[in-house]
Amino acid sequence: MGILLFVALGISAVLVFPSISEAQKEQKTFVTHTGGVIKTTGEVLDPVYSVSTVEFDPEKYLREFNYGKISTLENGKTLREFTIIAEDDKVQEISPGVFFNVWTFNGTVPGPTIRATEGDIVRINFINNGSKEHTIHFHGIHPAEMDGVFEIVGSGGGKFIYEFEAGPVGVHPYHCHVMPLEEHIVRGLYGVFIVDPREGRPSADEMVMVLNGLDTDFDAENNFYAANTIPFYYQHHPIQINTGELIRVYVVNMVEFDPINNLHLHGNLYHYYPTGTDTVPSFYTDMITLSQTERGIMEFKYDYPGKYLFHAHKVEFSEKGWVGLFLVKDSGTESQYGT
Amino acid sequence: MEHSDISSKGKVLASGIIPFAFLVILIAYIFGPGSDVLNLGVPLPEITMEKVDFVDSEIKVTVRNTGPIPVEIAMADINDRIQPAAIEPDKTLERYESAVVRIPFSWNEAEPYNIGITISDGTRFEKEIEAAAYAIQPSLELAVLFAIVGTYVGIIPVMIGLLWLPFIKRISKQKYHFFLALTAGLLLFLAIDSVEEALEVSGESLAASFNGALLVTTVVVFSFFGLYYTSEKLVNNSQKAKIAKPVAIALMISIGIGLHNFGEGLAIGAAVGLGSIAFSTFLIVGFALHNTTEGIAIAAPMSRGKLMIGKLAGLGMIAGAPAIFGAWVGGFVYSPFTSVVFLAIGAGAIFQVILTIMKWIRSEGDQNLSSAAVASGFVIGMMIMYLTSILV
Numbered sequence: 001m002g003i004l005l006f007v008a009l010g011i012s013a014v015l016v017f018p019s020i021s022e023a024q025k026e027q028k029t030f031v032t033h034t035g036g037v038i039k040t041t042g043e044v045l046d047p048v049y050s051v052s053t054v055e056f057d058p059e060k061y062l063r064e065f066n067y068g069k070i071s072t073l074e075n076g077k078t079l080r081e082f083t084i085i086a087e088d089d090k091v092q093e094i095s096p097g098v099f100f101n102v103w104t105f106n107g108t109v110p111g112p113t114i115r116a117t118e119g120d121i122v123r124i125n126f127i128n129n130g131s132k133e134h135t136i137h138f139h140g141i142h143p144a145e146m147d148g149v150f151e152i153v154g155s156g157g158g159k160f161i162y163e164f165e166a167g168p169v170g171v172h173p174y175h176c177h178v179m180p181l182e183e184h185i186v187r188g189l190y191g192v193f194i195v196d197p198r199e200g201r202p203s204a205d206e207m208v209m210v211l212n213g214l215d216t217d218f219d220a221e222n223n224f225y226a227a228n229t230i231p232f233y234y235q236h237h238p239i240q241i242n243t244g245e246l247i248r249v250y251v252v253n254m255v256e257f258d259p260i261n262n263l264h265l266h267g268n269l270y271h272y273y274p275t276g277t278d279t280v281p282s283f284y285t286d287m288i289t290l291s292q293t294e295r296g297i298m299e300f301k302y303d304y305p306g307k308y309l310f311h312a313h314k315v316e317f318s319e320k321g322w323v324g325l326f327l328v329k330d331s332g333t334e335s336q337y338g339t
Numbered sequence: 340m341e342h343s344d345i346s347s348k349g350k351v352l353a354s355g356i357i358p359f360a361f362l363v364i365l366i367a368y369i370f371g372p373g374s375d376v377l378n379l380g381v382p383l384p385e386i387t388m389e390k391v392d393f394v395d396s397e398i399k400v401t402v403r404n405t406g407p408i409p410v411e412i413a414m415a416d417i418n419d420r421i422q423p424a425a426i427e428p429d430k431t432l433e434r435y436e437s438a439v440v441r442i443p444f445s446w447n448e449a450e451p452y453n454i455g456i457t458i459s460d461g462t463r464f465e466k467e468i469e470a471a472a473y474a475i476q477p478s479l480e481l482a483v484l485f486a487i488v489g490t491y492v493g494i495i496p497v498m499i500g501l502l503w504l505p506f507i508k509r510i511s512k513q514k515y516h517f518f519l520a521l522t523a524g525l526l527l528f529l530a531i532d533s534v535e536e537a538l539e540v541s542g543e544s545l546a547a548s549f550n551g552a553l554l555v556t557t558v559v560v561f562s563f564f565g566l567y568y569t570s571e572k573l574v575n576n577s578q579k580a581k582i583a584k585p586v587a588i589a590l591m592i593s594i595g596i597g598l599h600n601f602g603e604g605l606a607i608g609a610a611v612g613l614g615s616i617a618f619s620t621f622l623i624v625g626f627a628l629h630n631t632t633e634g635i636a637i638a639a640p641m642s643r644g645k646l647m648i649g650k651l652a653g654l655g656m657i658a659g660a661p662a663i664f665g666a667w668v669g670g671f672v673y674s675p676f677t678s679v680v681f682l683a684i685g686a687g688a689i690f691q692v693i694l695t696i697m698k699w700i701r702s703e704g705d706q707n708l709s710s711a712a713v714a715s716g717f718v719i720g721m722m723i724m725y726l727t728s729i730l731v
Contacts, residue, residue: 030423032443036396040441042427045415097413097430100461216461223463231421319420 045097055092056108058228059237062207065115065194068122078120080166084111086153086176086189088130095224095231095321100216103130103176103187109229110210110254111191114174116166118198124162128153134184135160137177138193139293141167149177169197170276171250173293186215186256188229194250197279204246204299207239211261211290211312211322212254222257224321225312231321239324242331243305249298250276253290261322262289263298264313270300287313305330382407384458387546388466389437389675391454392474393446399474400440400454400466404432405546411459415442418453446471475611477671485608485666492607492626493600493662497655500634504651507635507642515642516700517712522592522636523696524720529599529633530689532728534559536606537682544675555683562687566595570695586647588640588699589654595692596633596658599685602678603630604665609673611666626662632723633658636692640699 029037030044068080088103105111116122128134132155137148142164145151153160176189192208212229213222224231241247249270253261264287271281272288276297288296302308311323385406392399398417404410410432415424424442432438440456452468475481507518534555541551570591574584603626637654641647668677701708 028425030425032423034445036443038397038425038441038443040425040427042425042438042441043430044423044425045412045430045440046423094461095414097411097459098457098461099459214461216457217463223457223461316420320416321421 056094056229058226058230058233061108061110061113061228062209062239063205064113065206065208066112067115073121077165078117079123080116080120081123081125082112082114083125083127084136085127086130086134086136088132088134088187094214094216094229098216098224100214101187102214103134103184103189105136105189105191109188109190110212111174111189113192113194113208113250115194115196117196118167118169120166122162122164122166126153126160126162128155128158128160131155133158133178134176134189135178136162136174138162138164138174139172140164140193140195147177152178166195168277169195170273171195171252171295171297172275173252173254173295175254175293182256185254186213188214190254192250192252194276201248202246204248205241206248206250208250208252209263210252210254211263213256213258213317213322215257220257222255222317222320225255225261225317226321227310227324232323234324238307238327240327240329241302242329243302244331245301247300247302247326250295251288251290251298252295253293255317256292258314258317260289260291260314261317262287262313263310265298265300265310266308267304267306268300268302268308270298273297273299302326302328304328384408384410384460384462385546385548386410386412386432386456386458386464387544388454388456388464389544390673391452391466391468393471394474396443396445398442398444398446398452398454398471400442400456401437402432402440402456403437403546404434405548407434407548409433412438412440412456413459413461414457415440416455416457416463417442417444417446419455448472475670481670482667485604485611485670486663488607488611489604489660489663489666492603492630492666493659494656495659496627496630497596497634497637497659498652500631500636501638501651501655503635504638504642507638512703513710513712515639516703516710517716518635518639518642519696519700519703520713520716521720521723522639522716523693523700524717524722525632525636525724526592526595526689526693526696526720527717528721528724528728529596530686530693532724533599533602533682533686533689536602537679537686540675540682541679545679549676549679551679554679555686558680558683559687559690562598562684563691566591566688566691567694570691574695585640585642586650588695589637590657591695592637592640592692593654593657595685595688596636597661598681598688600630600633600659601661601665602682602685604662604667605669605673605678605681606665607662608666608669608671609678611670630659632720632727640696 027039027041028044029039030046031037066082068082071079073079084105086105087107090104090107091099091101094100094102102109114122124136126136133152135148135151135153146162146164148162151160172193172195174191174193176184178184192210209227211227213225215221216223227234251263255261269284269286272283272285273281274296281299305328308326308328309323310326311318383406387403387405388400389403390401402412412426412430412432415422422442422444424440426438426440428438446452449470449472452471453465454468455463455465457463507515537555538552541549541554545551573591574587607626634655637658641651697708700713
């Protein structure tokens with residue numbers, strides 16, 4: 001009996017206190033949301049701070065505007081020609097370590113930002129290199145047959161030419177309009193279409209932010225949210241701007257599944273032009289709520305240098321990636337905004 | 340003559356091996372290099388979060404690859420909010436390999452949490468924690484506490500149950516049969532209870548690839564026949580070994596109950612380990628009441644021999660003490676797999692004990708199992724257990 005008890009005790013001790021003398025391994029560190037530094041002998045799973053190796057570059061996309069191949073028509077109007085190719089077989093690293101089959105216009109999510117001036121003729125040579133049917137449906141004013149809804153473009157090289165006069169002035173989305181529509185949108189077939197007023201807008205540091213999400217496990221809920229696809233990207237690669245300089249952000253909400261999205265700016269307020277169709281701002285605020293494809297232009301200047309957050313104040317979204325930073329550098333110039 | 344004997348042996352051997360060789364060839368053909376005859380469907384990755392420990396400002400998740408293909412762990416979240424984390428030793432998990440995901444998080448005691456792990460294809464797996472509580476650290480103090488709890492739950496109630504022996508000793512044969520049947524009823528309830536618990540644990544925490552229900556069945560059958568064989572040997576040799584037959588039966592009952600109590604200890608240790616302290620106090624009281632009846636089960640067969648207090652106490656220890664070891668294992672090194680296995684062993688052991696008791700009643704009582712005493716004893720035994728189980 002005594003021996004039995006002793007043996008049992010011994011076995012229990014071995015089970016309970018395993019591998020006391022494990023060799024020292026190399027230590028790695030990472031930083032938590034609250035700033036704590038954690039050491040580990042293993043690997044870091046950190047979508048927030050690690051340098052992204054993702055194929056899509058949100059830094060480049062932010063300020064990249066495509067004006068097309070420009071020529072003048074007989075009637076004196078400017079023609080802007082674009083080529084957009086749809087694909088649906090790309091697997092991209094949409095967050096460090098997470099690979100997802102995105103559907104793309106010209107290889108990226110969002111697709112290229114198309115920009116024209118009011119009254120220009122926009123011609124889109126659309127090629128569908130996907131395995132499914134796709135179209136491009138532009139928000140804006142155009143003839144019915146250019147609406148990209150009933151003119152389905154077949155897979156494997158199907159072609160269609162969309163041609164219409166750019167208008168109205170503002171910021172609009174474009175997206176695939178093939179059923180099942182939700183799938184064709186959330187997989188990434190969308191982009192931004194900007195129509196500038198003929199007289200132009202005041203010069204500014206301009207950027208595009210598409211507020212979007214990705215449902216990587218197909219449960220009709222987004223696993224990731226972001227401004228421009230990659231979660232947390234602008235948090236670890238802050239957007240550099242200058243004090244006193246006018247900043248103009250073209251914001252388009254493409255989030256699906258969740259009824260609303262919003263944008264809150266820290267340390268500042270912005271003038272908001274809903275849909276960008278008017279030259280007079282409707283709001284002066286630090287918080288705008290956007291429903292599906294709701295969009296607008298935000299204009300602001302920073303007086304003080306430093307780091308300022310911008311994020312969804314639906315903070316679930318910001319904790320799943322829709323958060324970024326403006327790094328405001330002191331340019332030495334006085335604020336001239338509002339004059 | 341001798342020669343033909345050898346060649347016939349060779350033939351037997353060959354006829355045994357040939358089908359097996361064909362089987363090997365078949366498997367080699369299916370799995371062999373360059374063979375994609377049966378390359379159907381898409382294998383889906385799967386991981387199982389086997390254990391979640393809440394420590395100082397950190398949540399540790401033990402995750403195992405329980406799917407058919409290797410996986411890469413990509414991300415961790417708490418309540419569906421992404422958190423930076425670390426994985427040790429590394430994020431690539433081969434089949435059945437496990438790793439610990441460390442998520443720094445200032446959690447609040449007694450609040451529920453949903454732990455999510457996302458793998459490289461974007462699939463998110465989750466585990467619900469009802470109430471967060473500090474993971475217990477193995478310490479001498481706690482080991483002593485578990486020993487005390489095990490004593491309260493296992494040893495003392497069984498010993499109290501044994502005190503019914505003088506009572507059972509004085510009653511008529513009919514009543515004695517009633518008590519034996521009562522014991523069998525009690526035990527049948529315990530066995531079903533163990534199987535249910537094993538299935539529950541396997542359903543909650545074991546990956547589908549372990550085939551929970553079949554694992555339980557296999558272990559129950561293994562344990563049953565293993566002990567059946569041993570006990571037959573023991574009871575048949577009881578004359579030679581100078582052990583009275585009632586003692587041999589009581590010993591087998593004690594071993595069966597001991598294995599069962601090990602499972603109960605696991606449940607208590609795990610409950611403390613998972614932080615449901617209030618729940619486990621209740622569990623302790625319930626088990627204590629419940630286990631008093633187990634003493635009767637041991638006392639019943641012993642009542643027909645000489646009164647042997649030393650042996651009786653020894654049997655009580657065999658039946659009760661495993662609760663202590665169970666609490667240690669359950670509290671300190673909890674793993675759903677071992678829990679399921681031990682619970683199933685306990686169930687198999689008890690089924691065997693029931694068979695032994697039924698045979699004993701039959702041989703004692705005119706080759707008859709359908710007397711009023713036996714039938715009512717069995718049913719009442721089940722009812723007693725059911726009523727005391729409500730307390731657990």
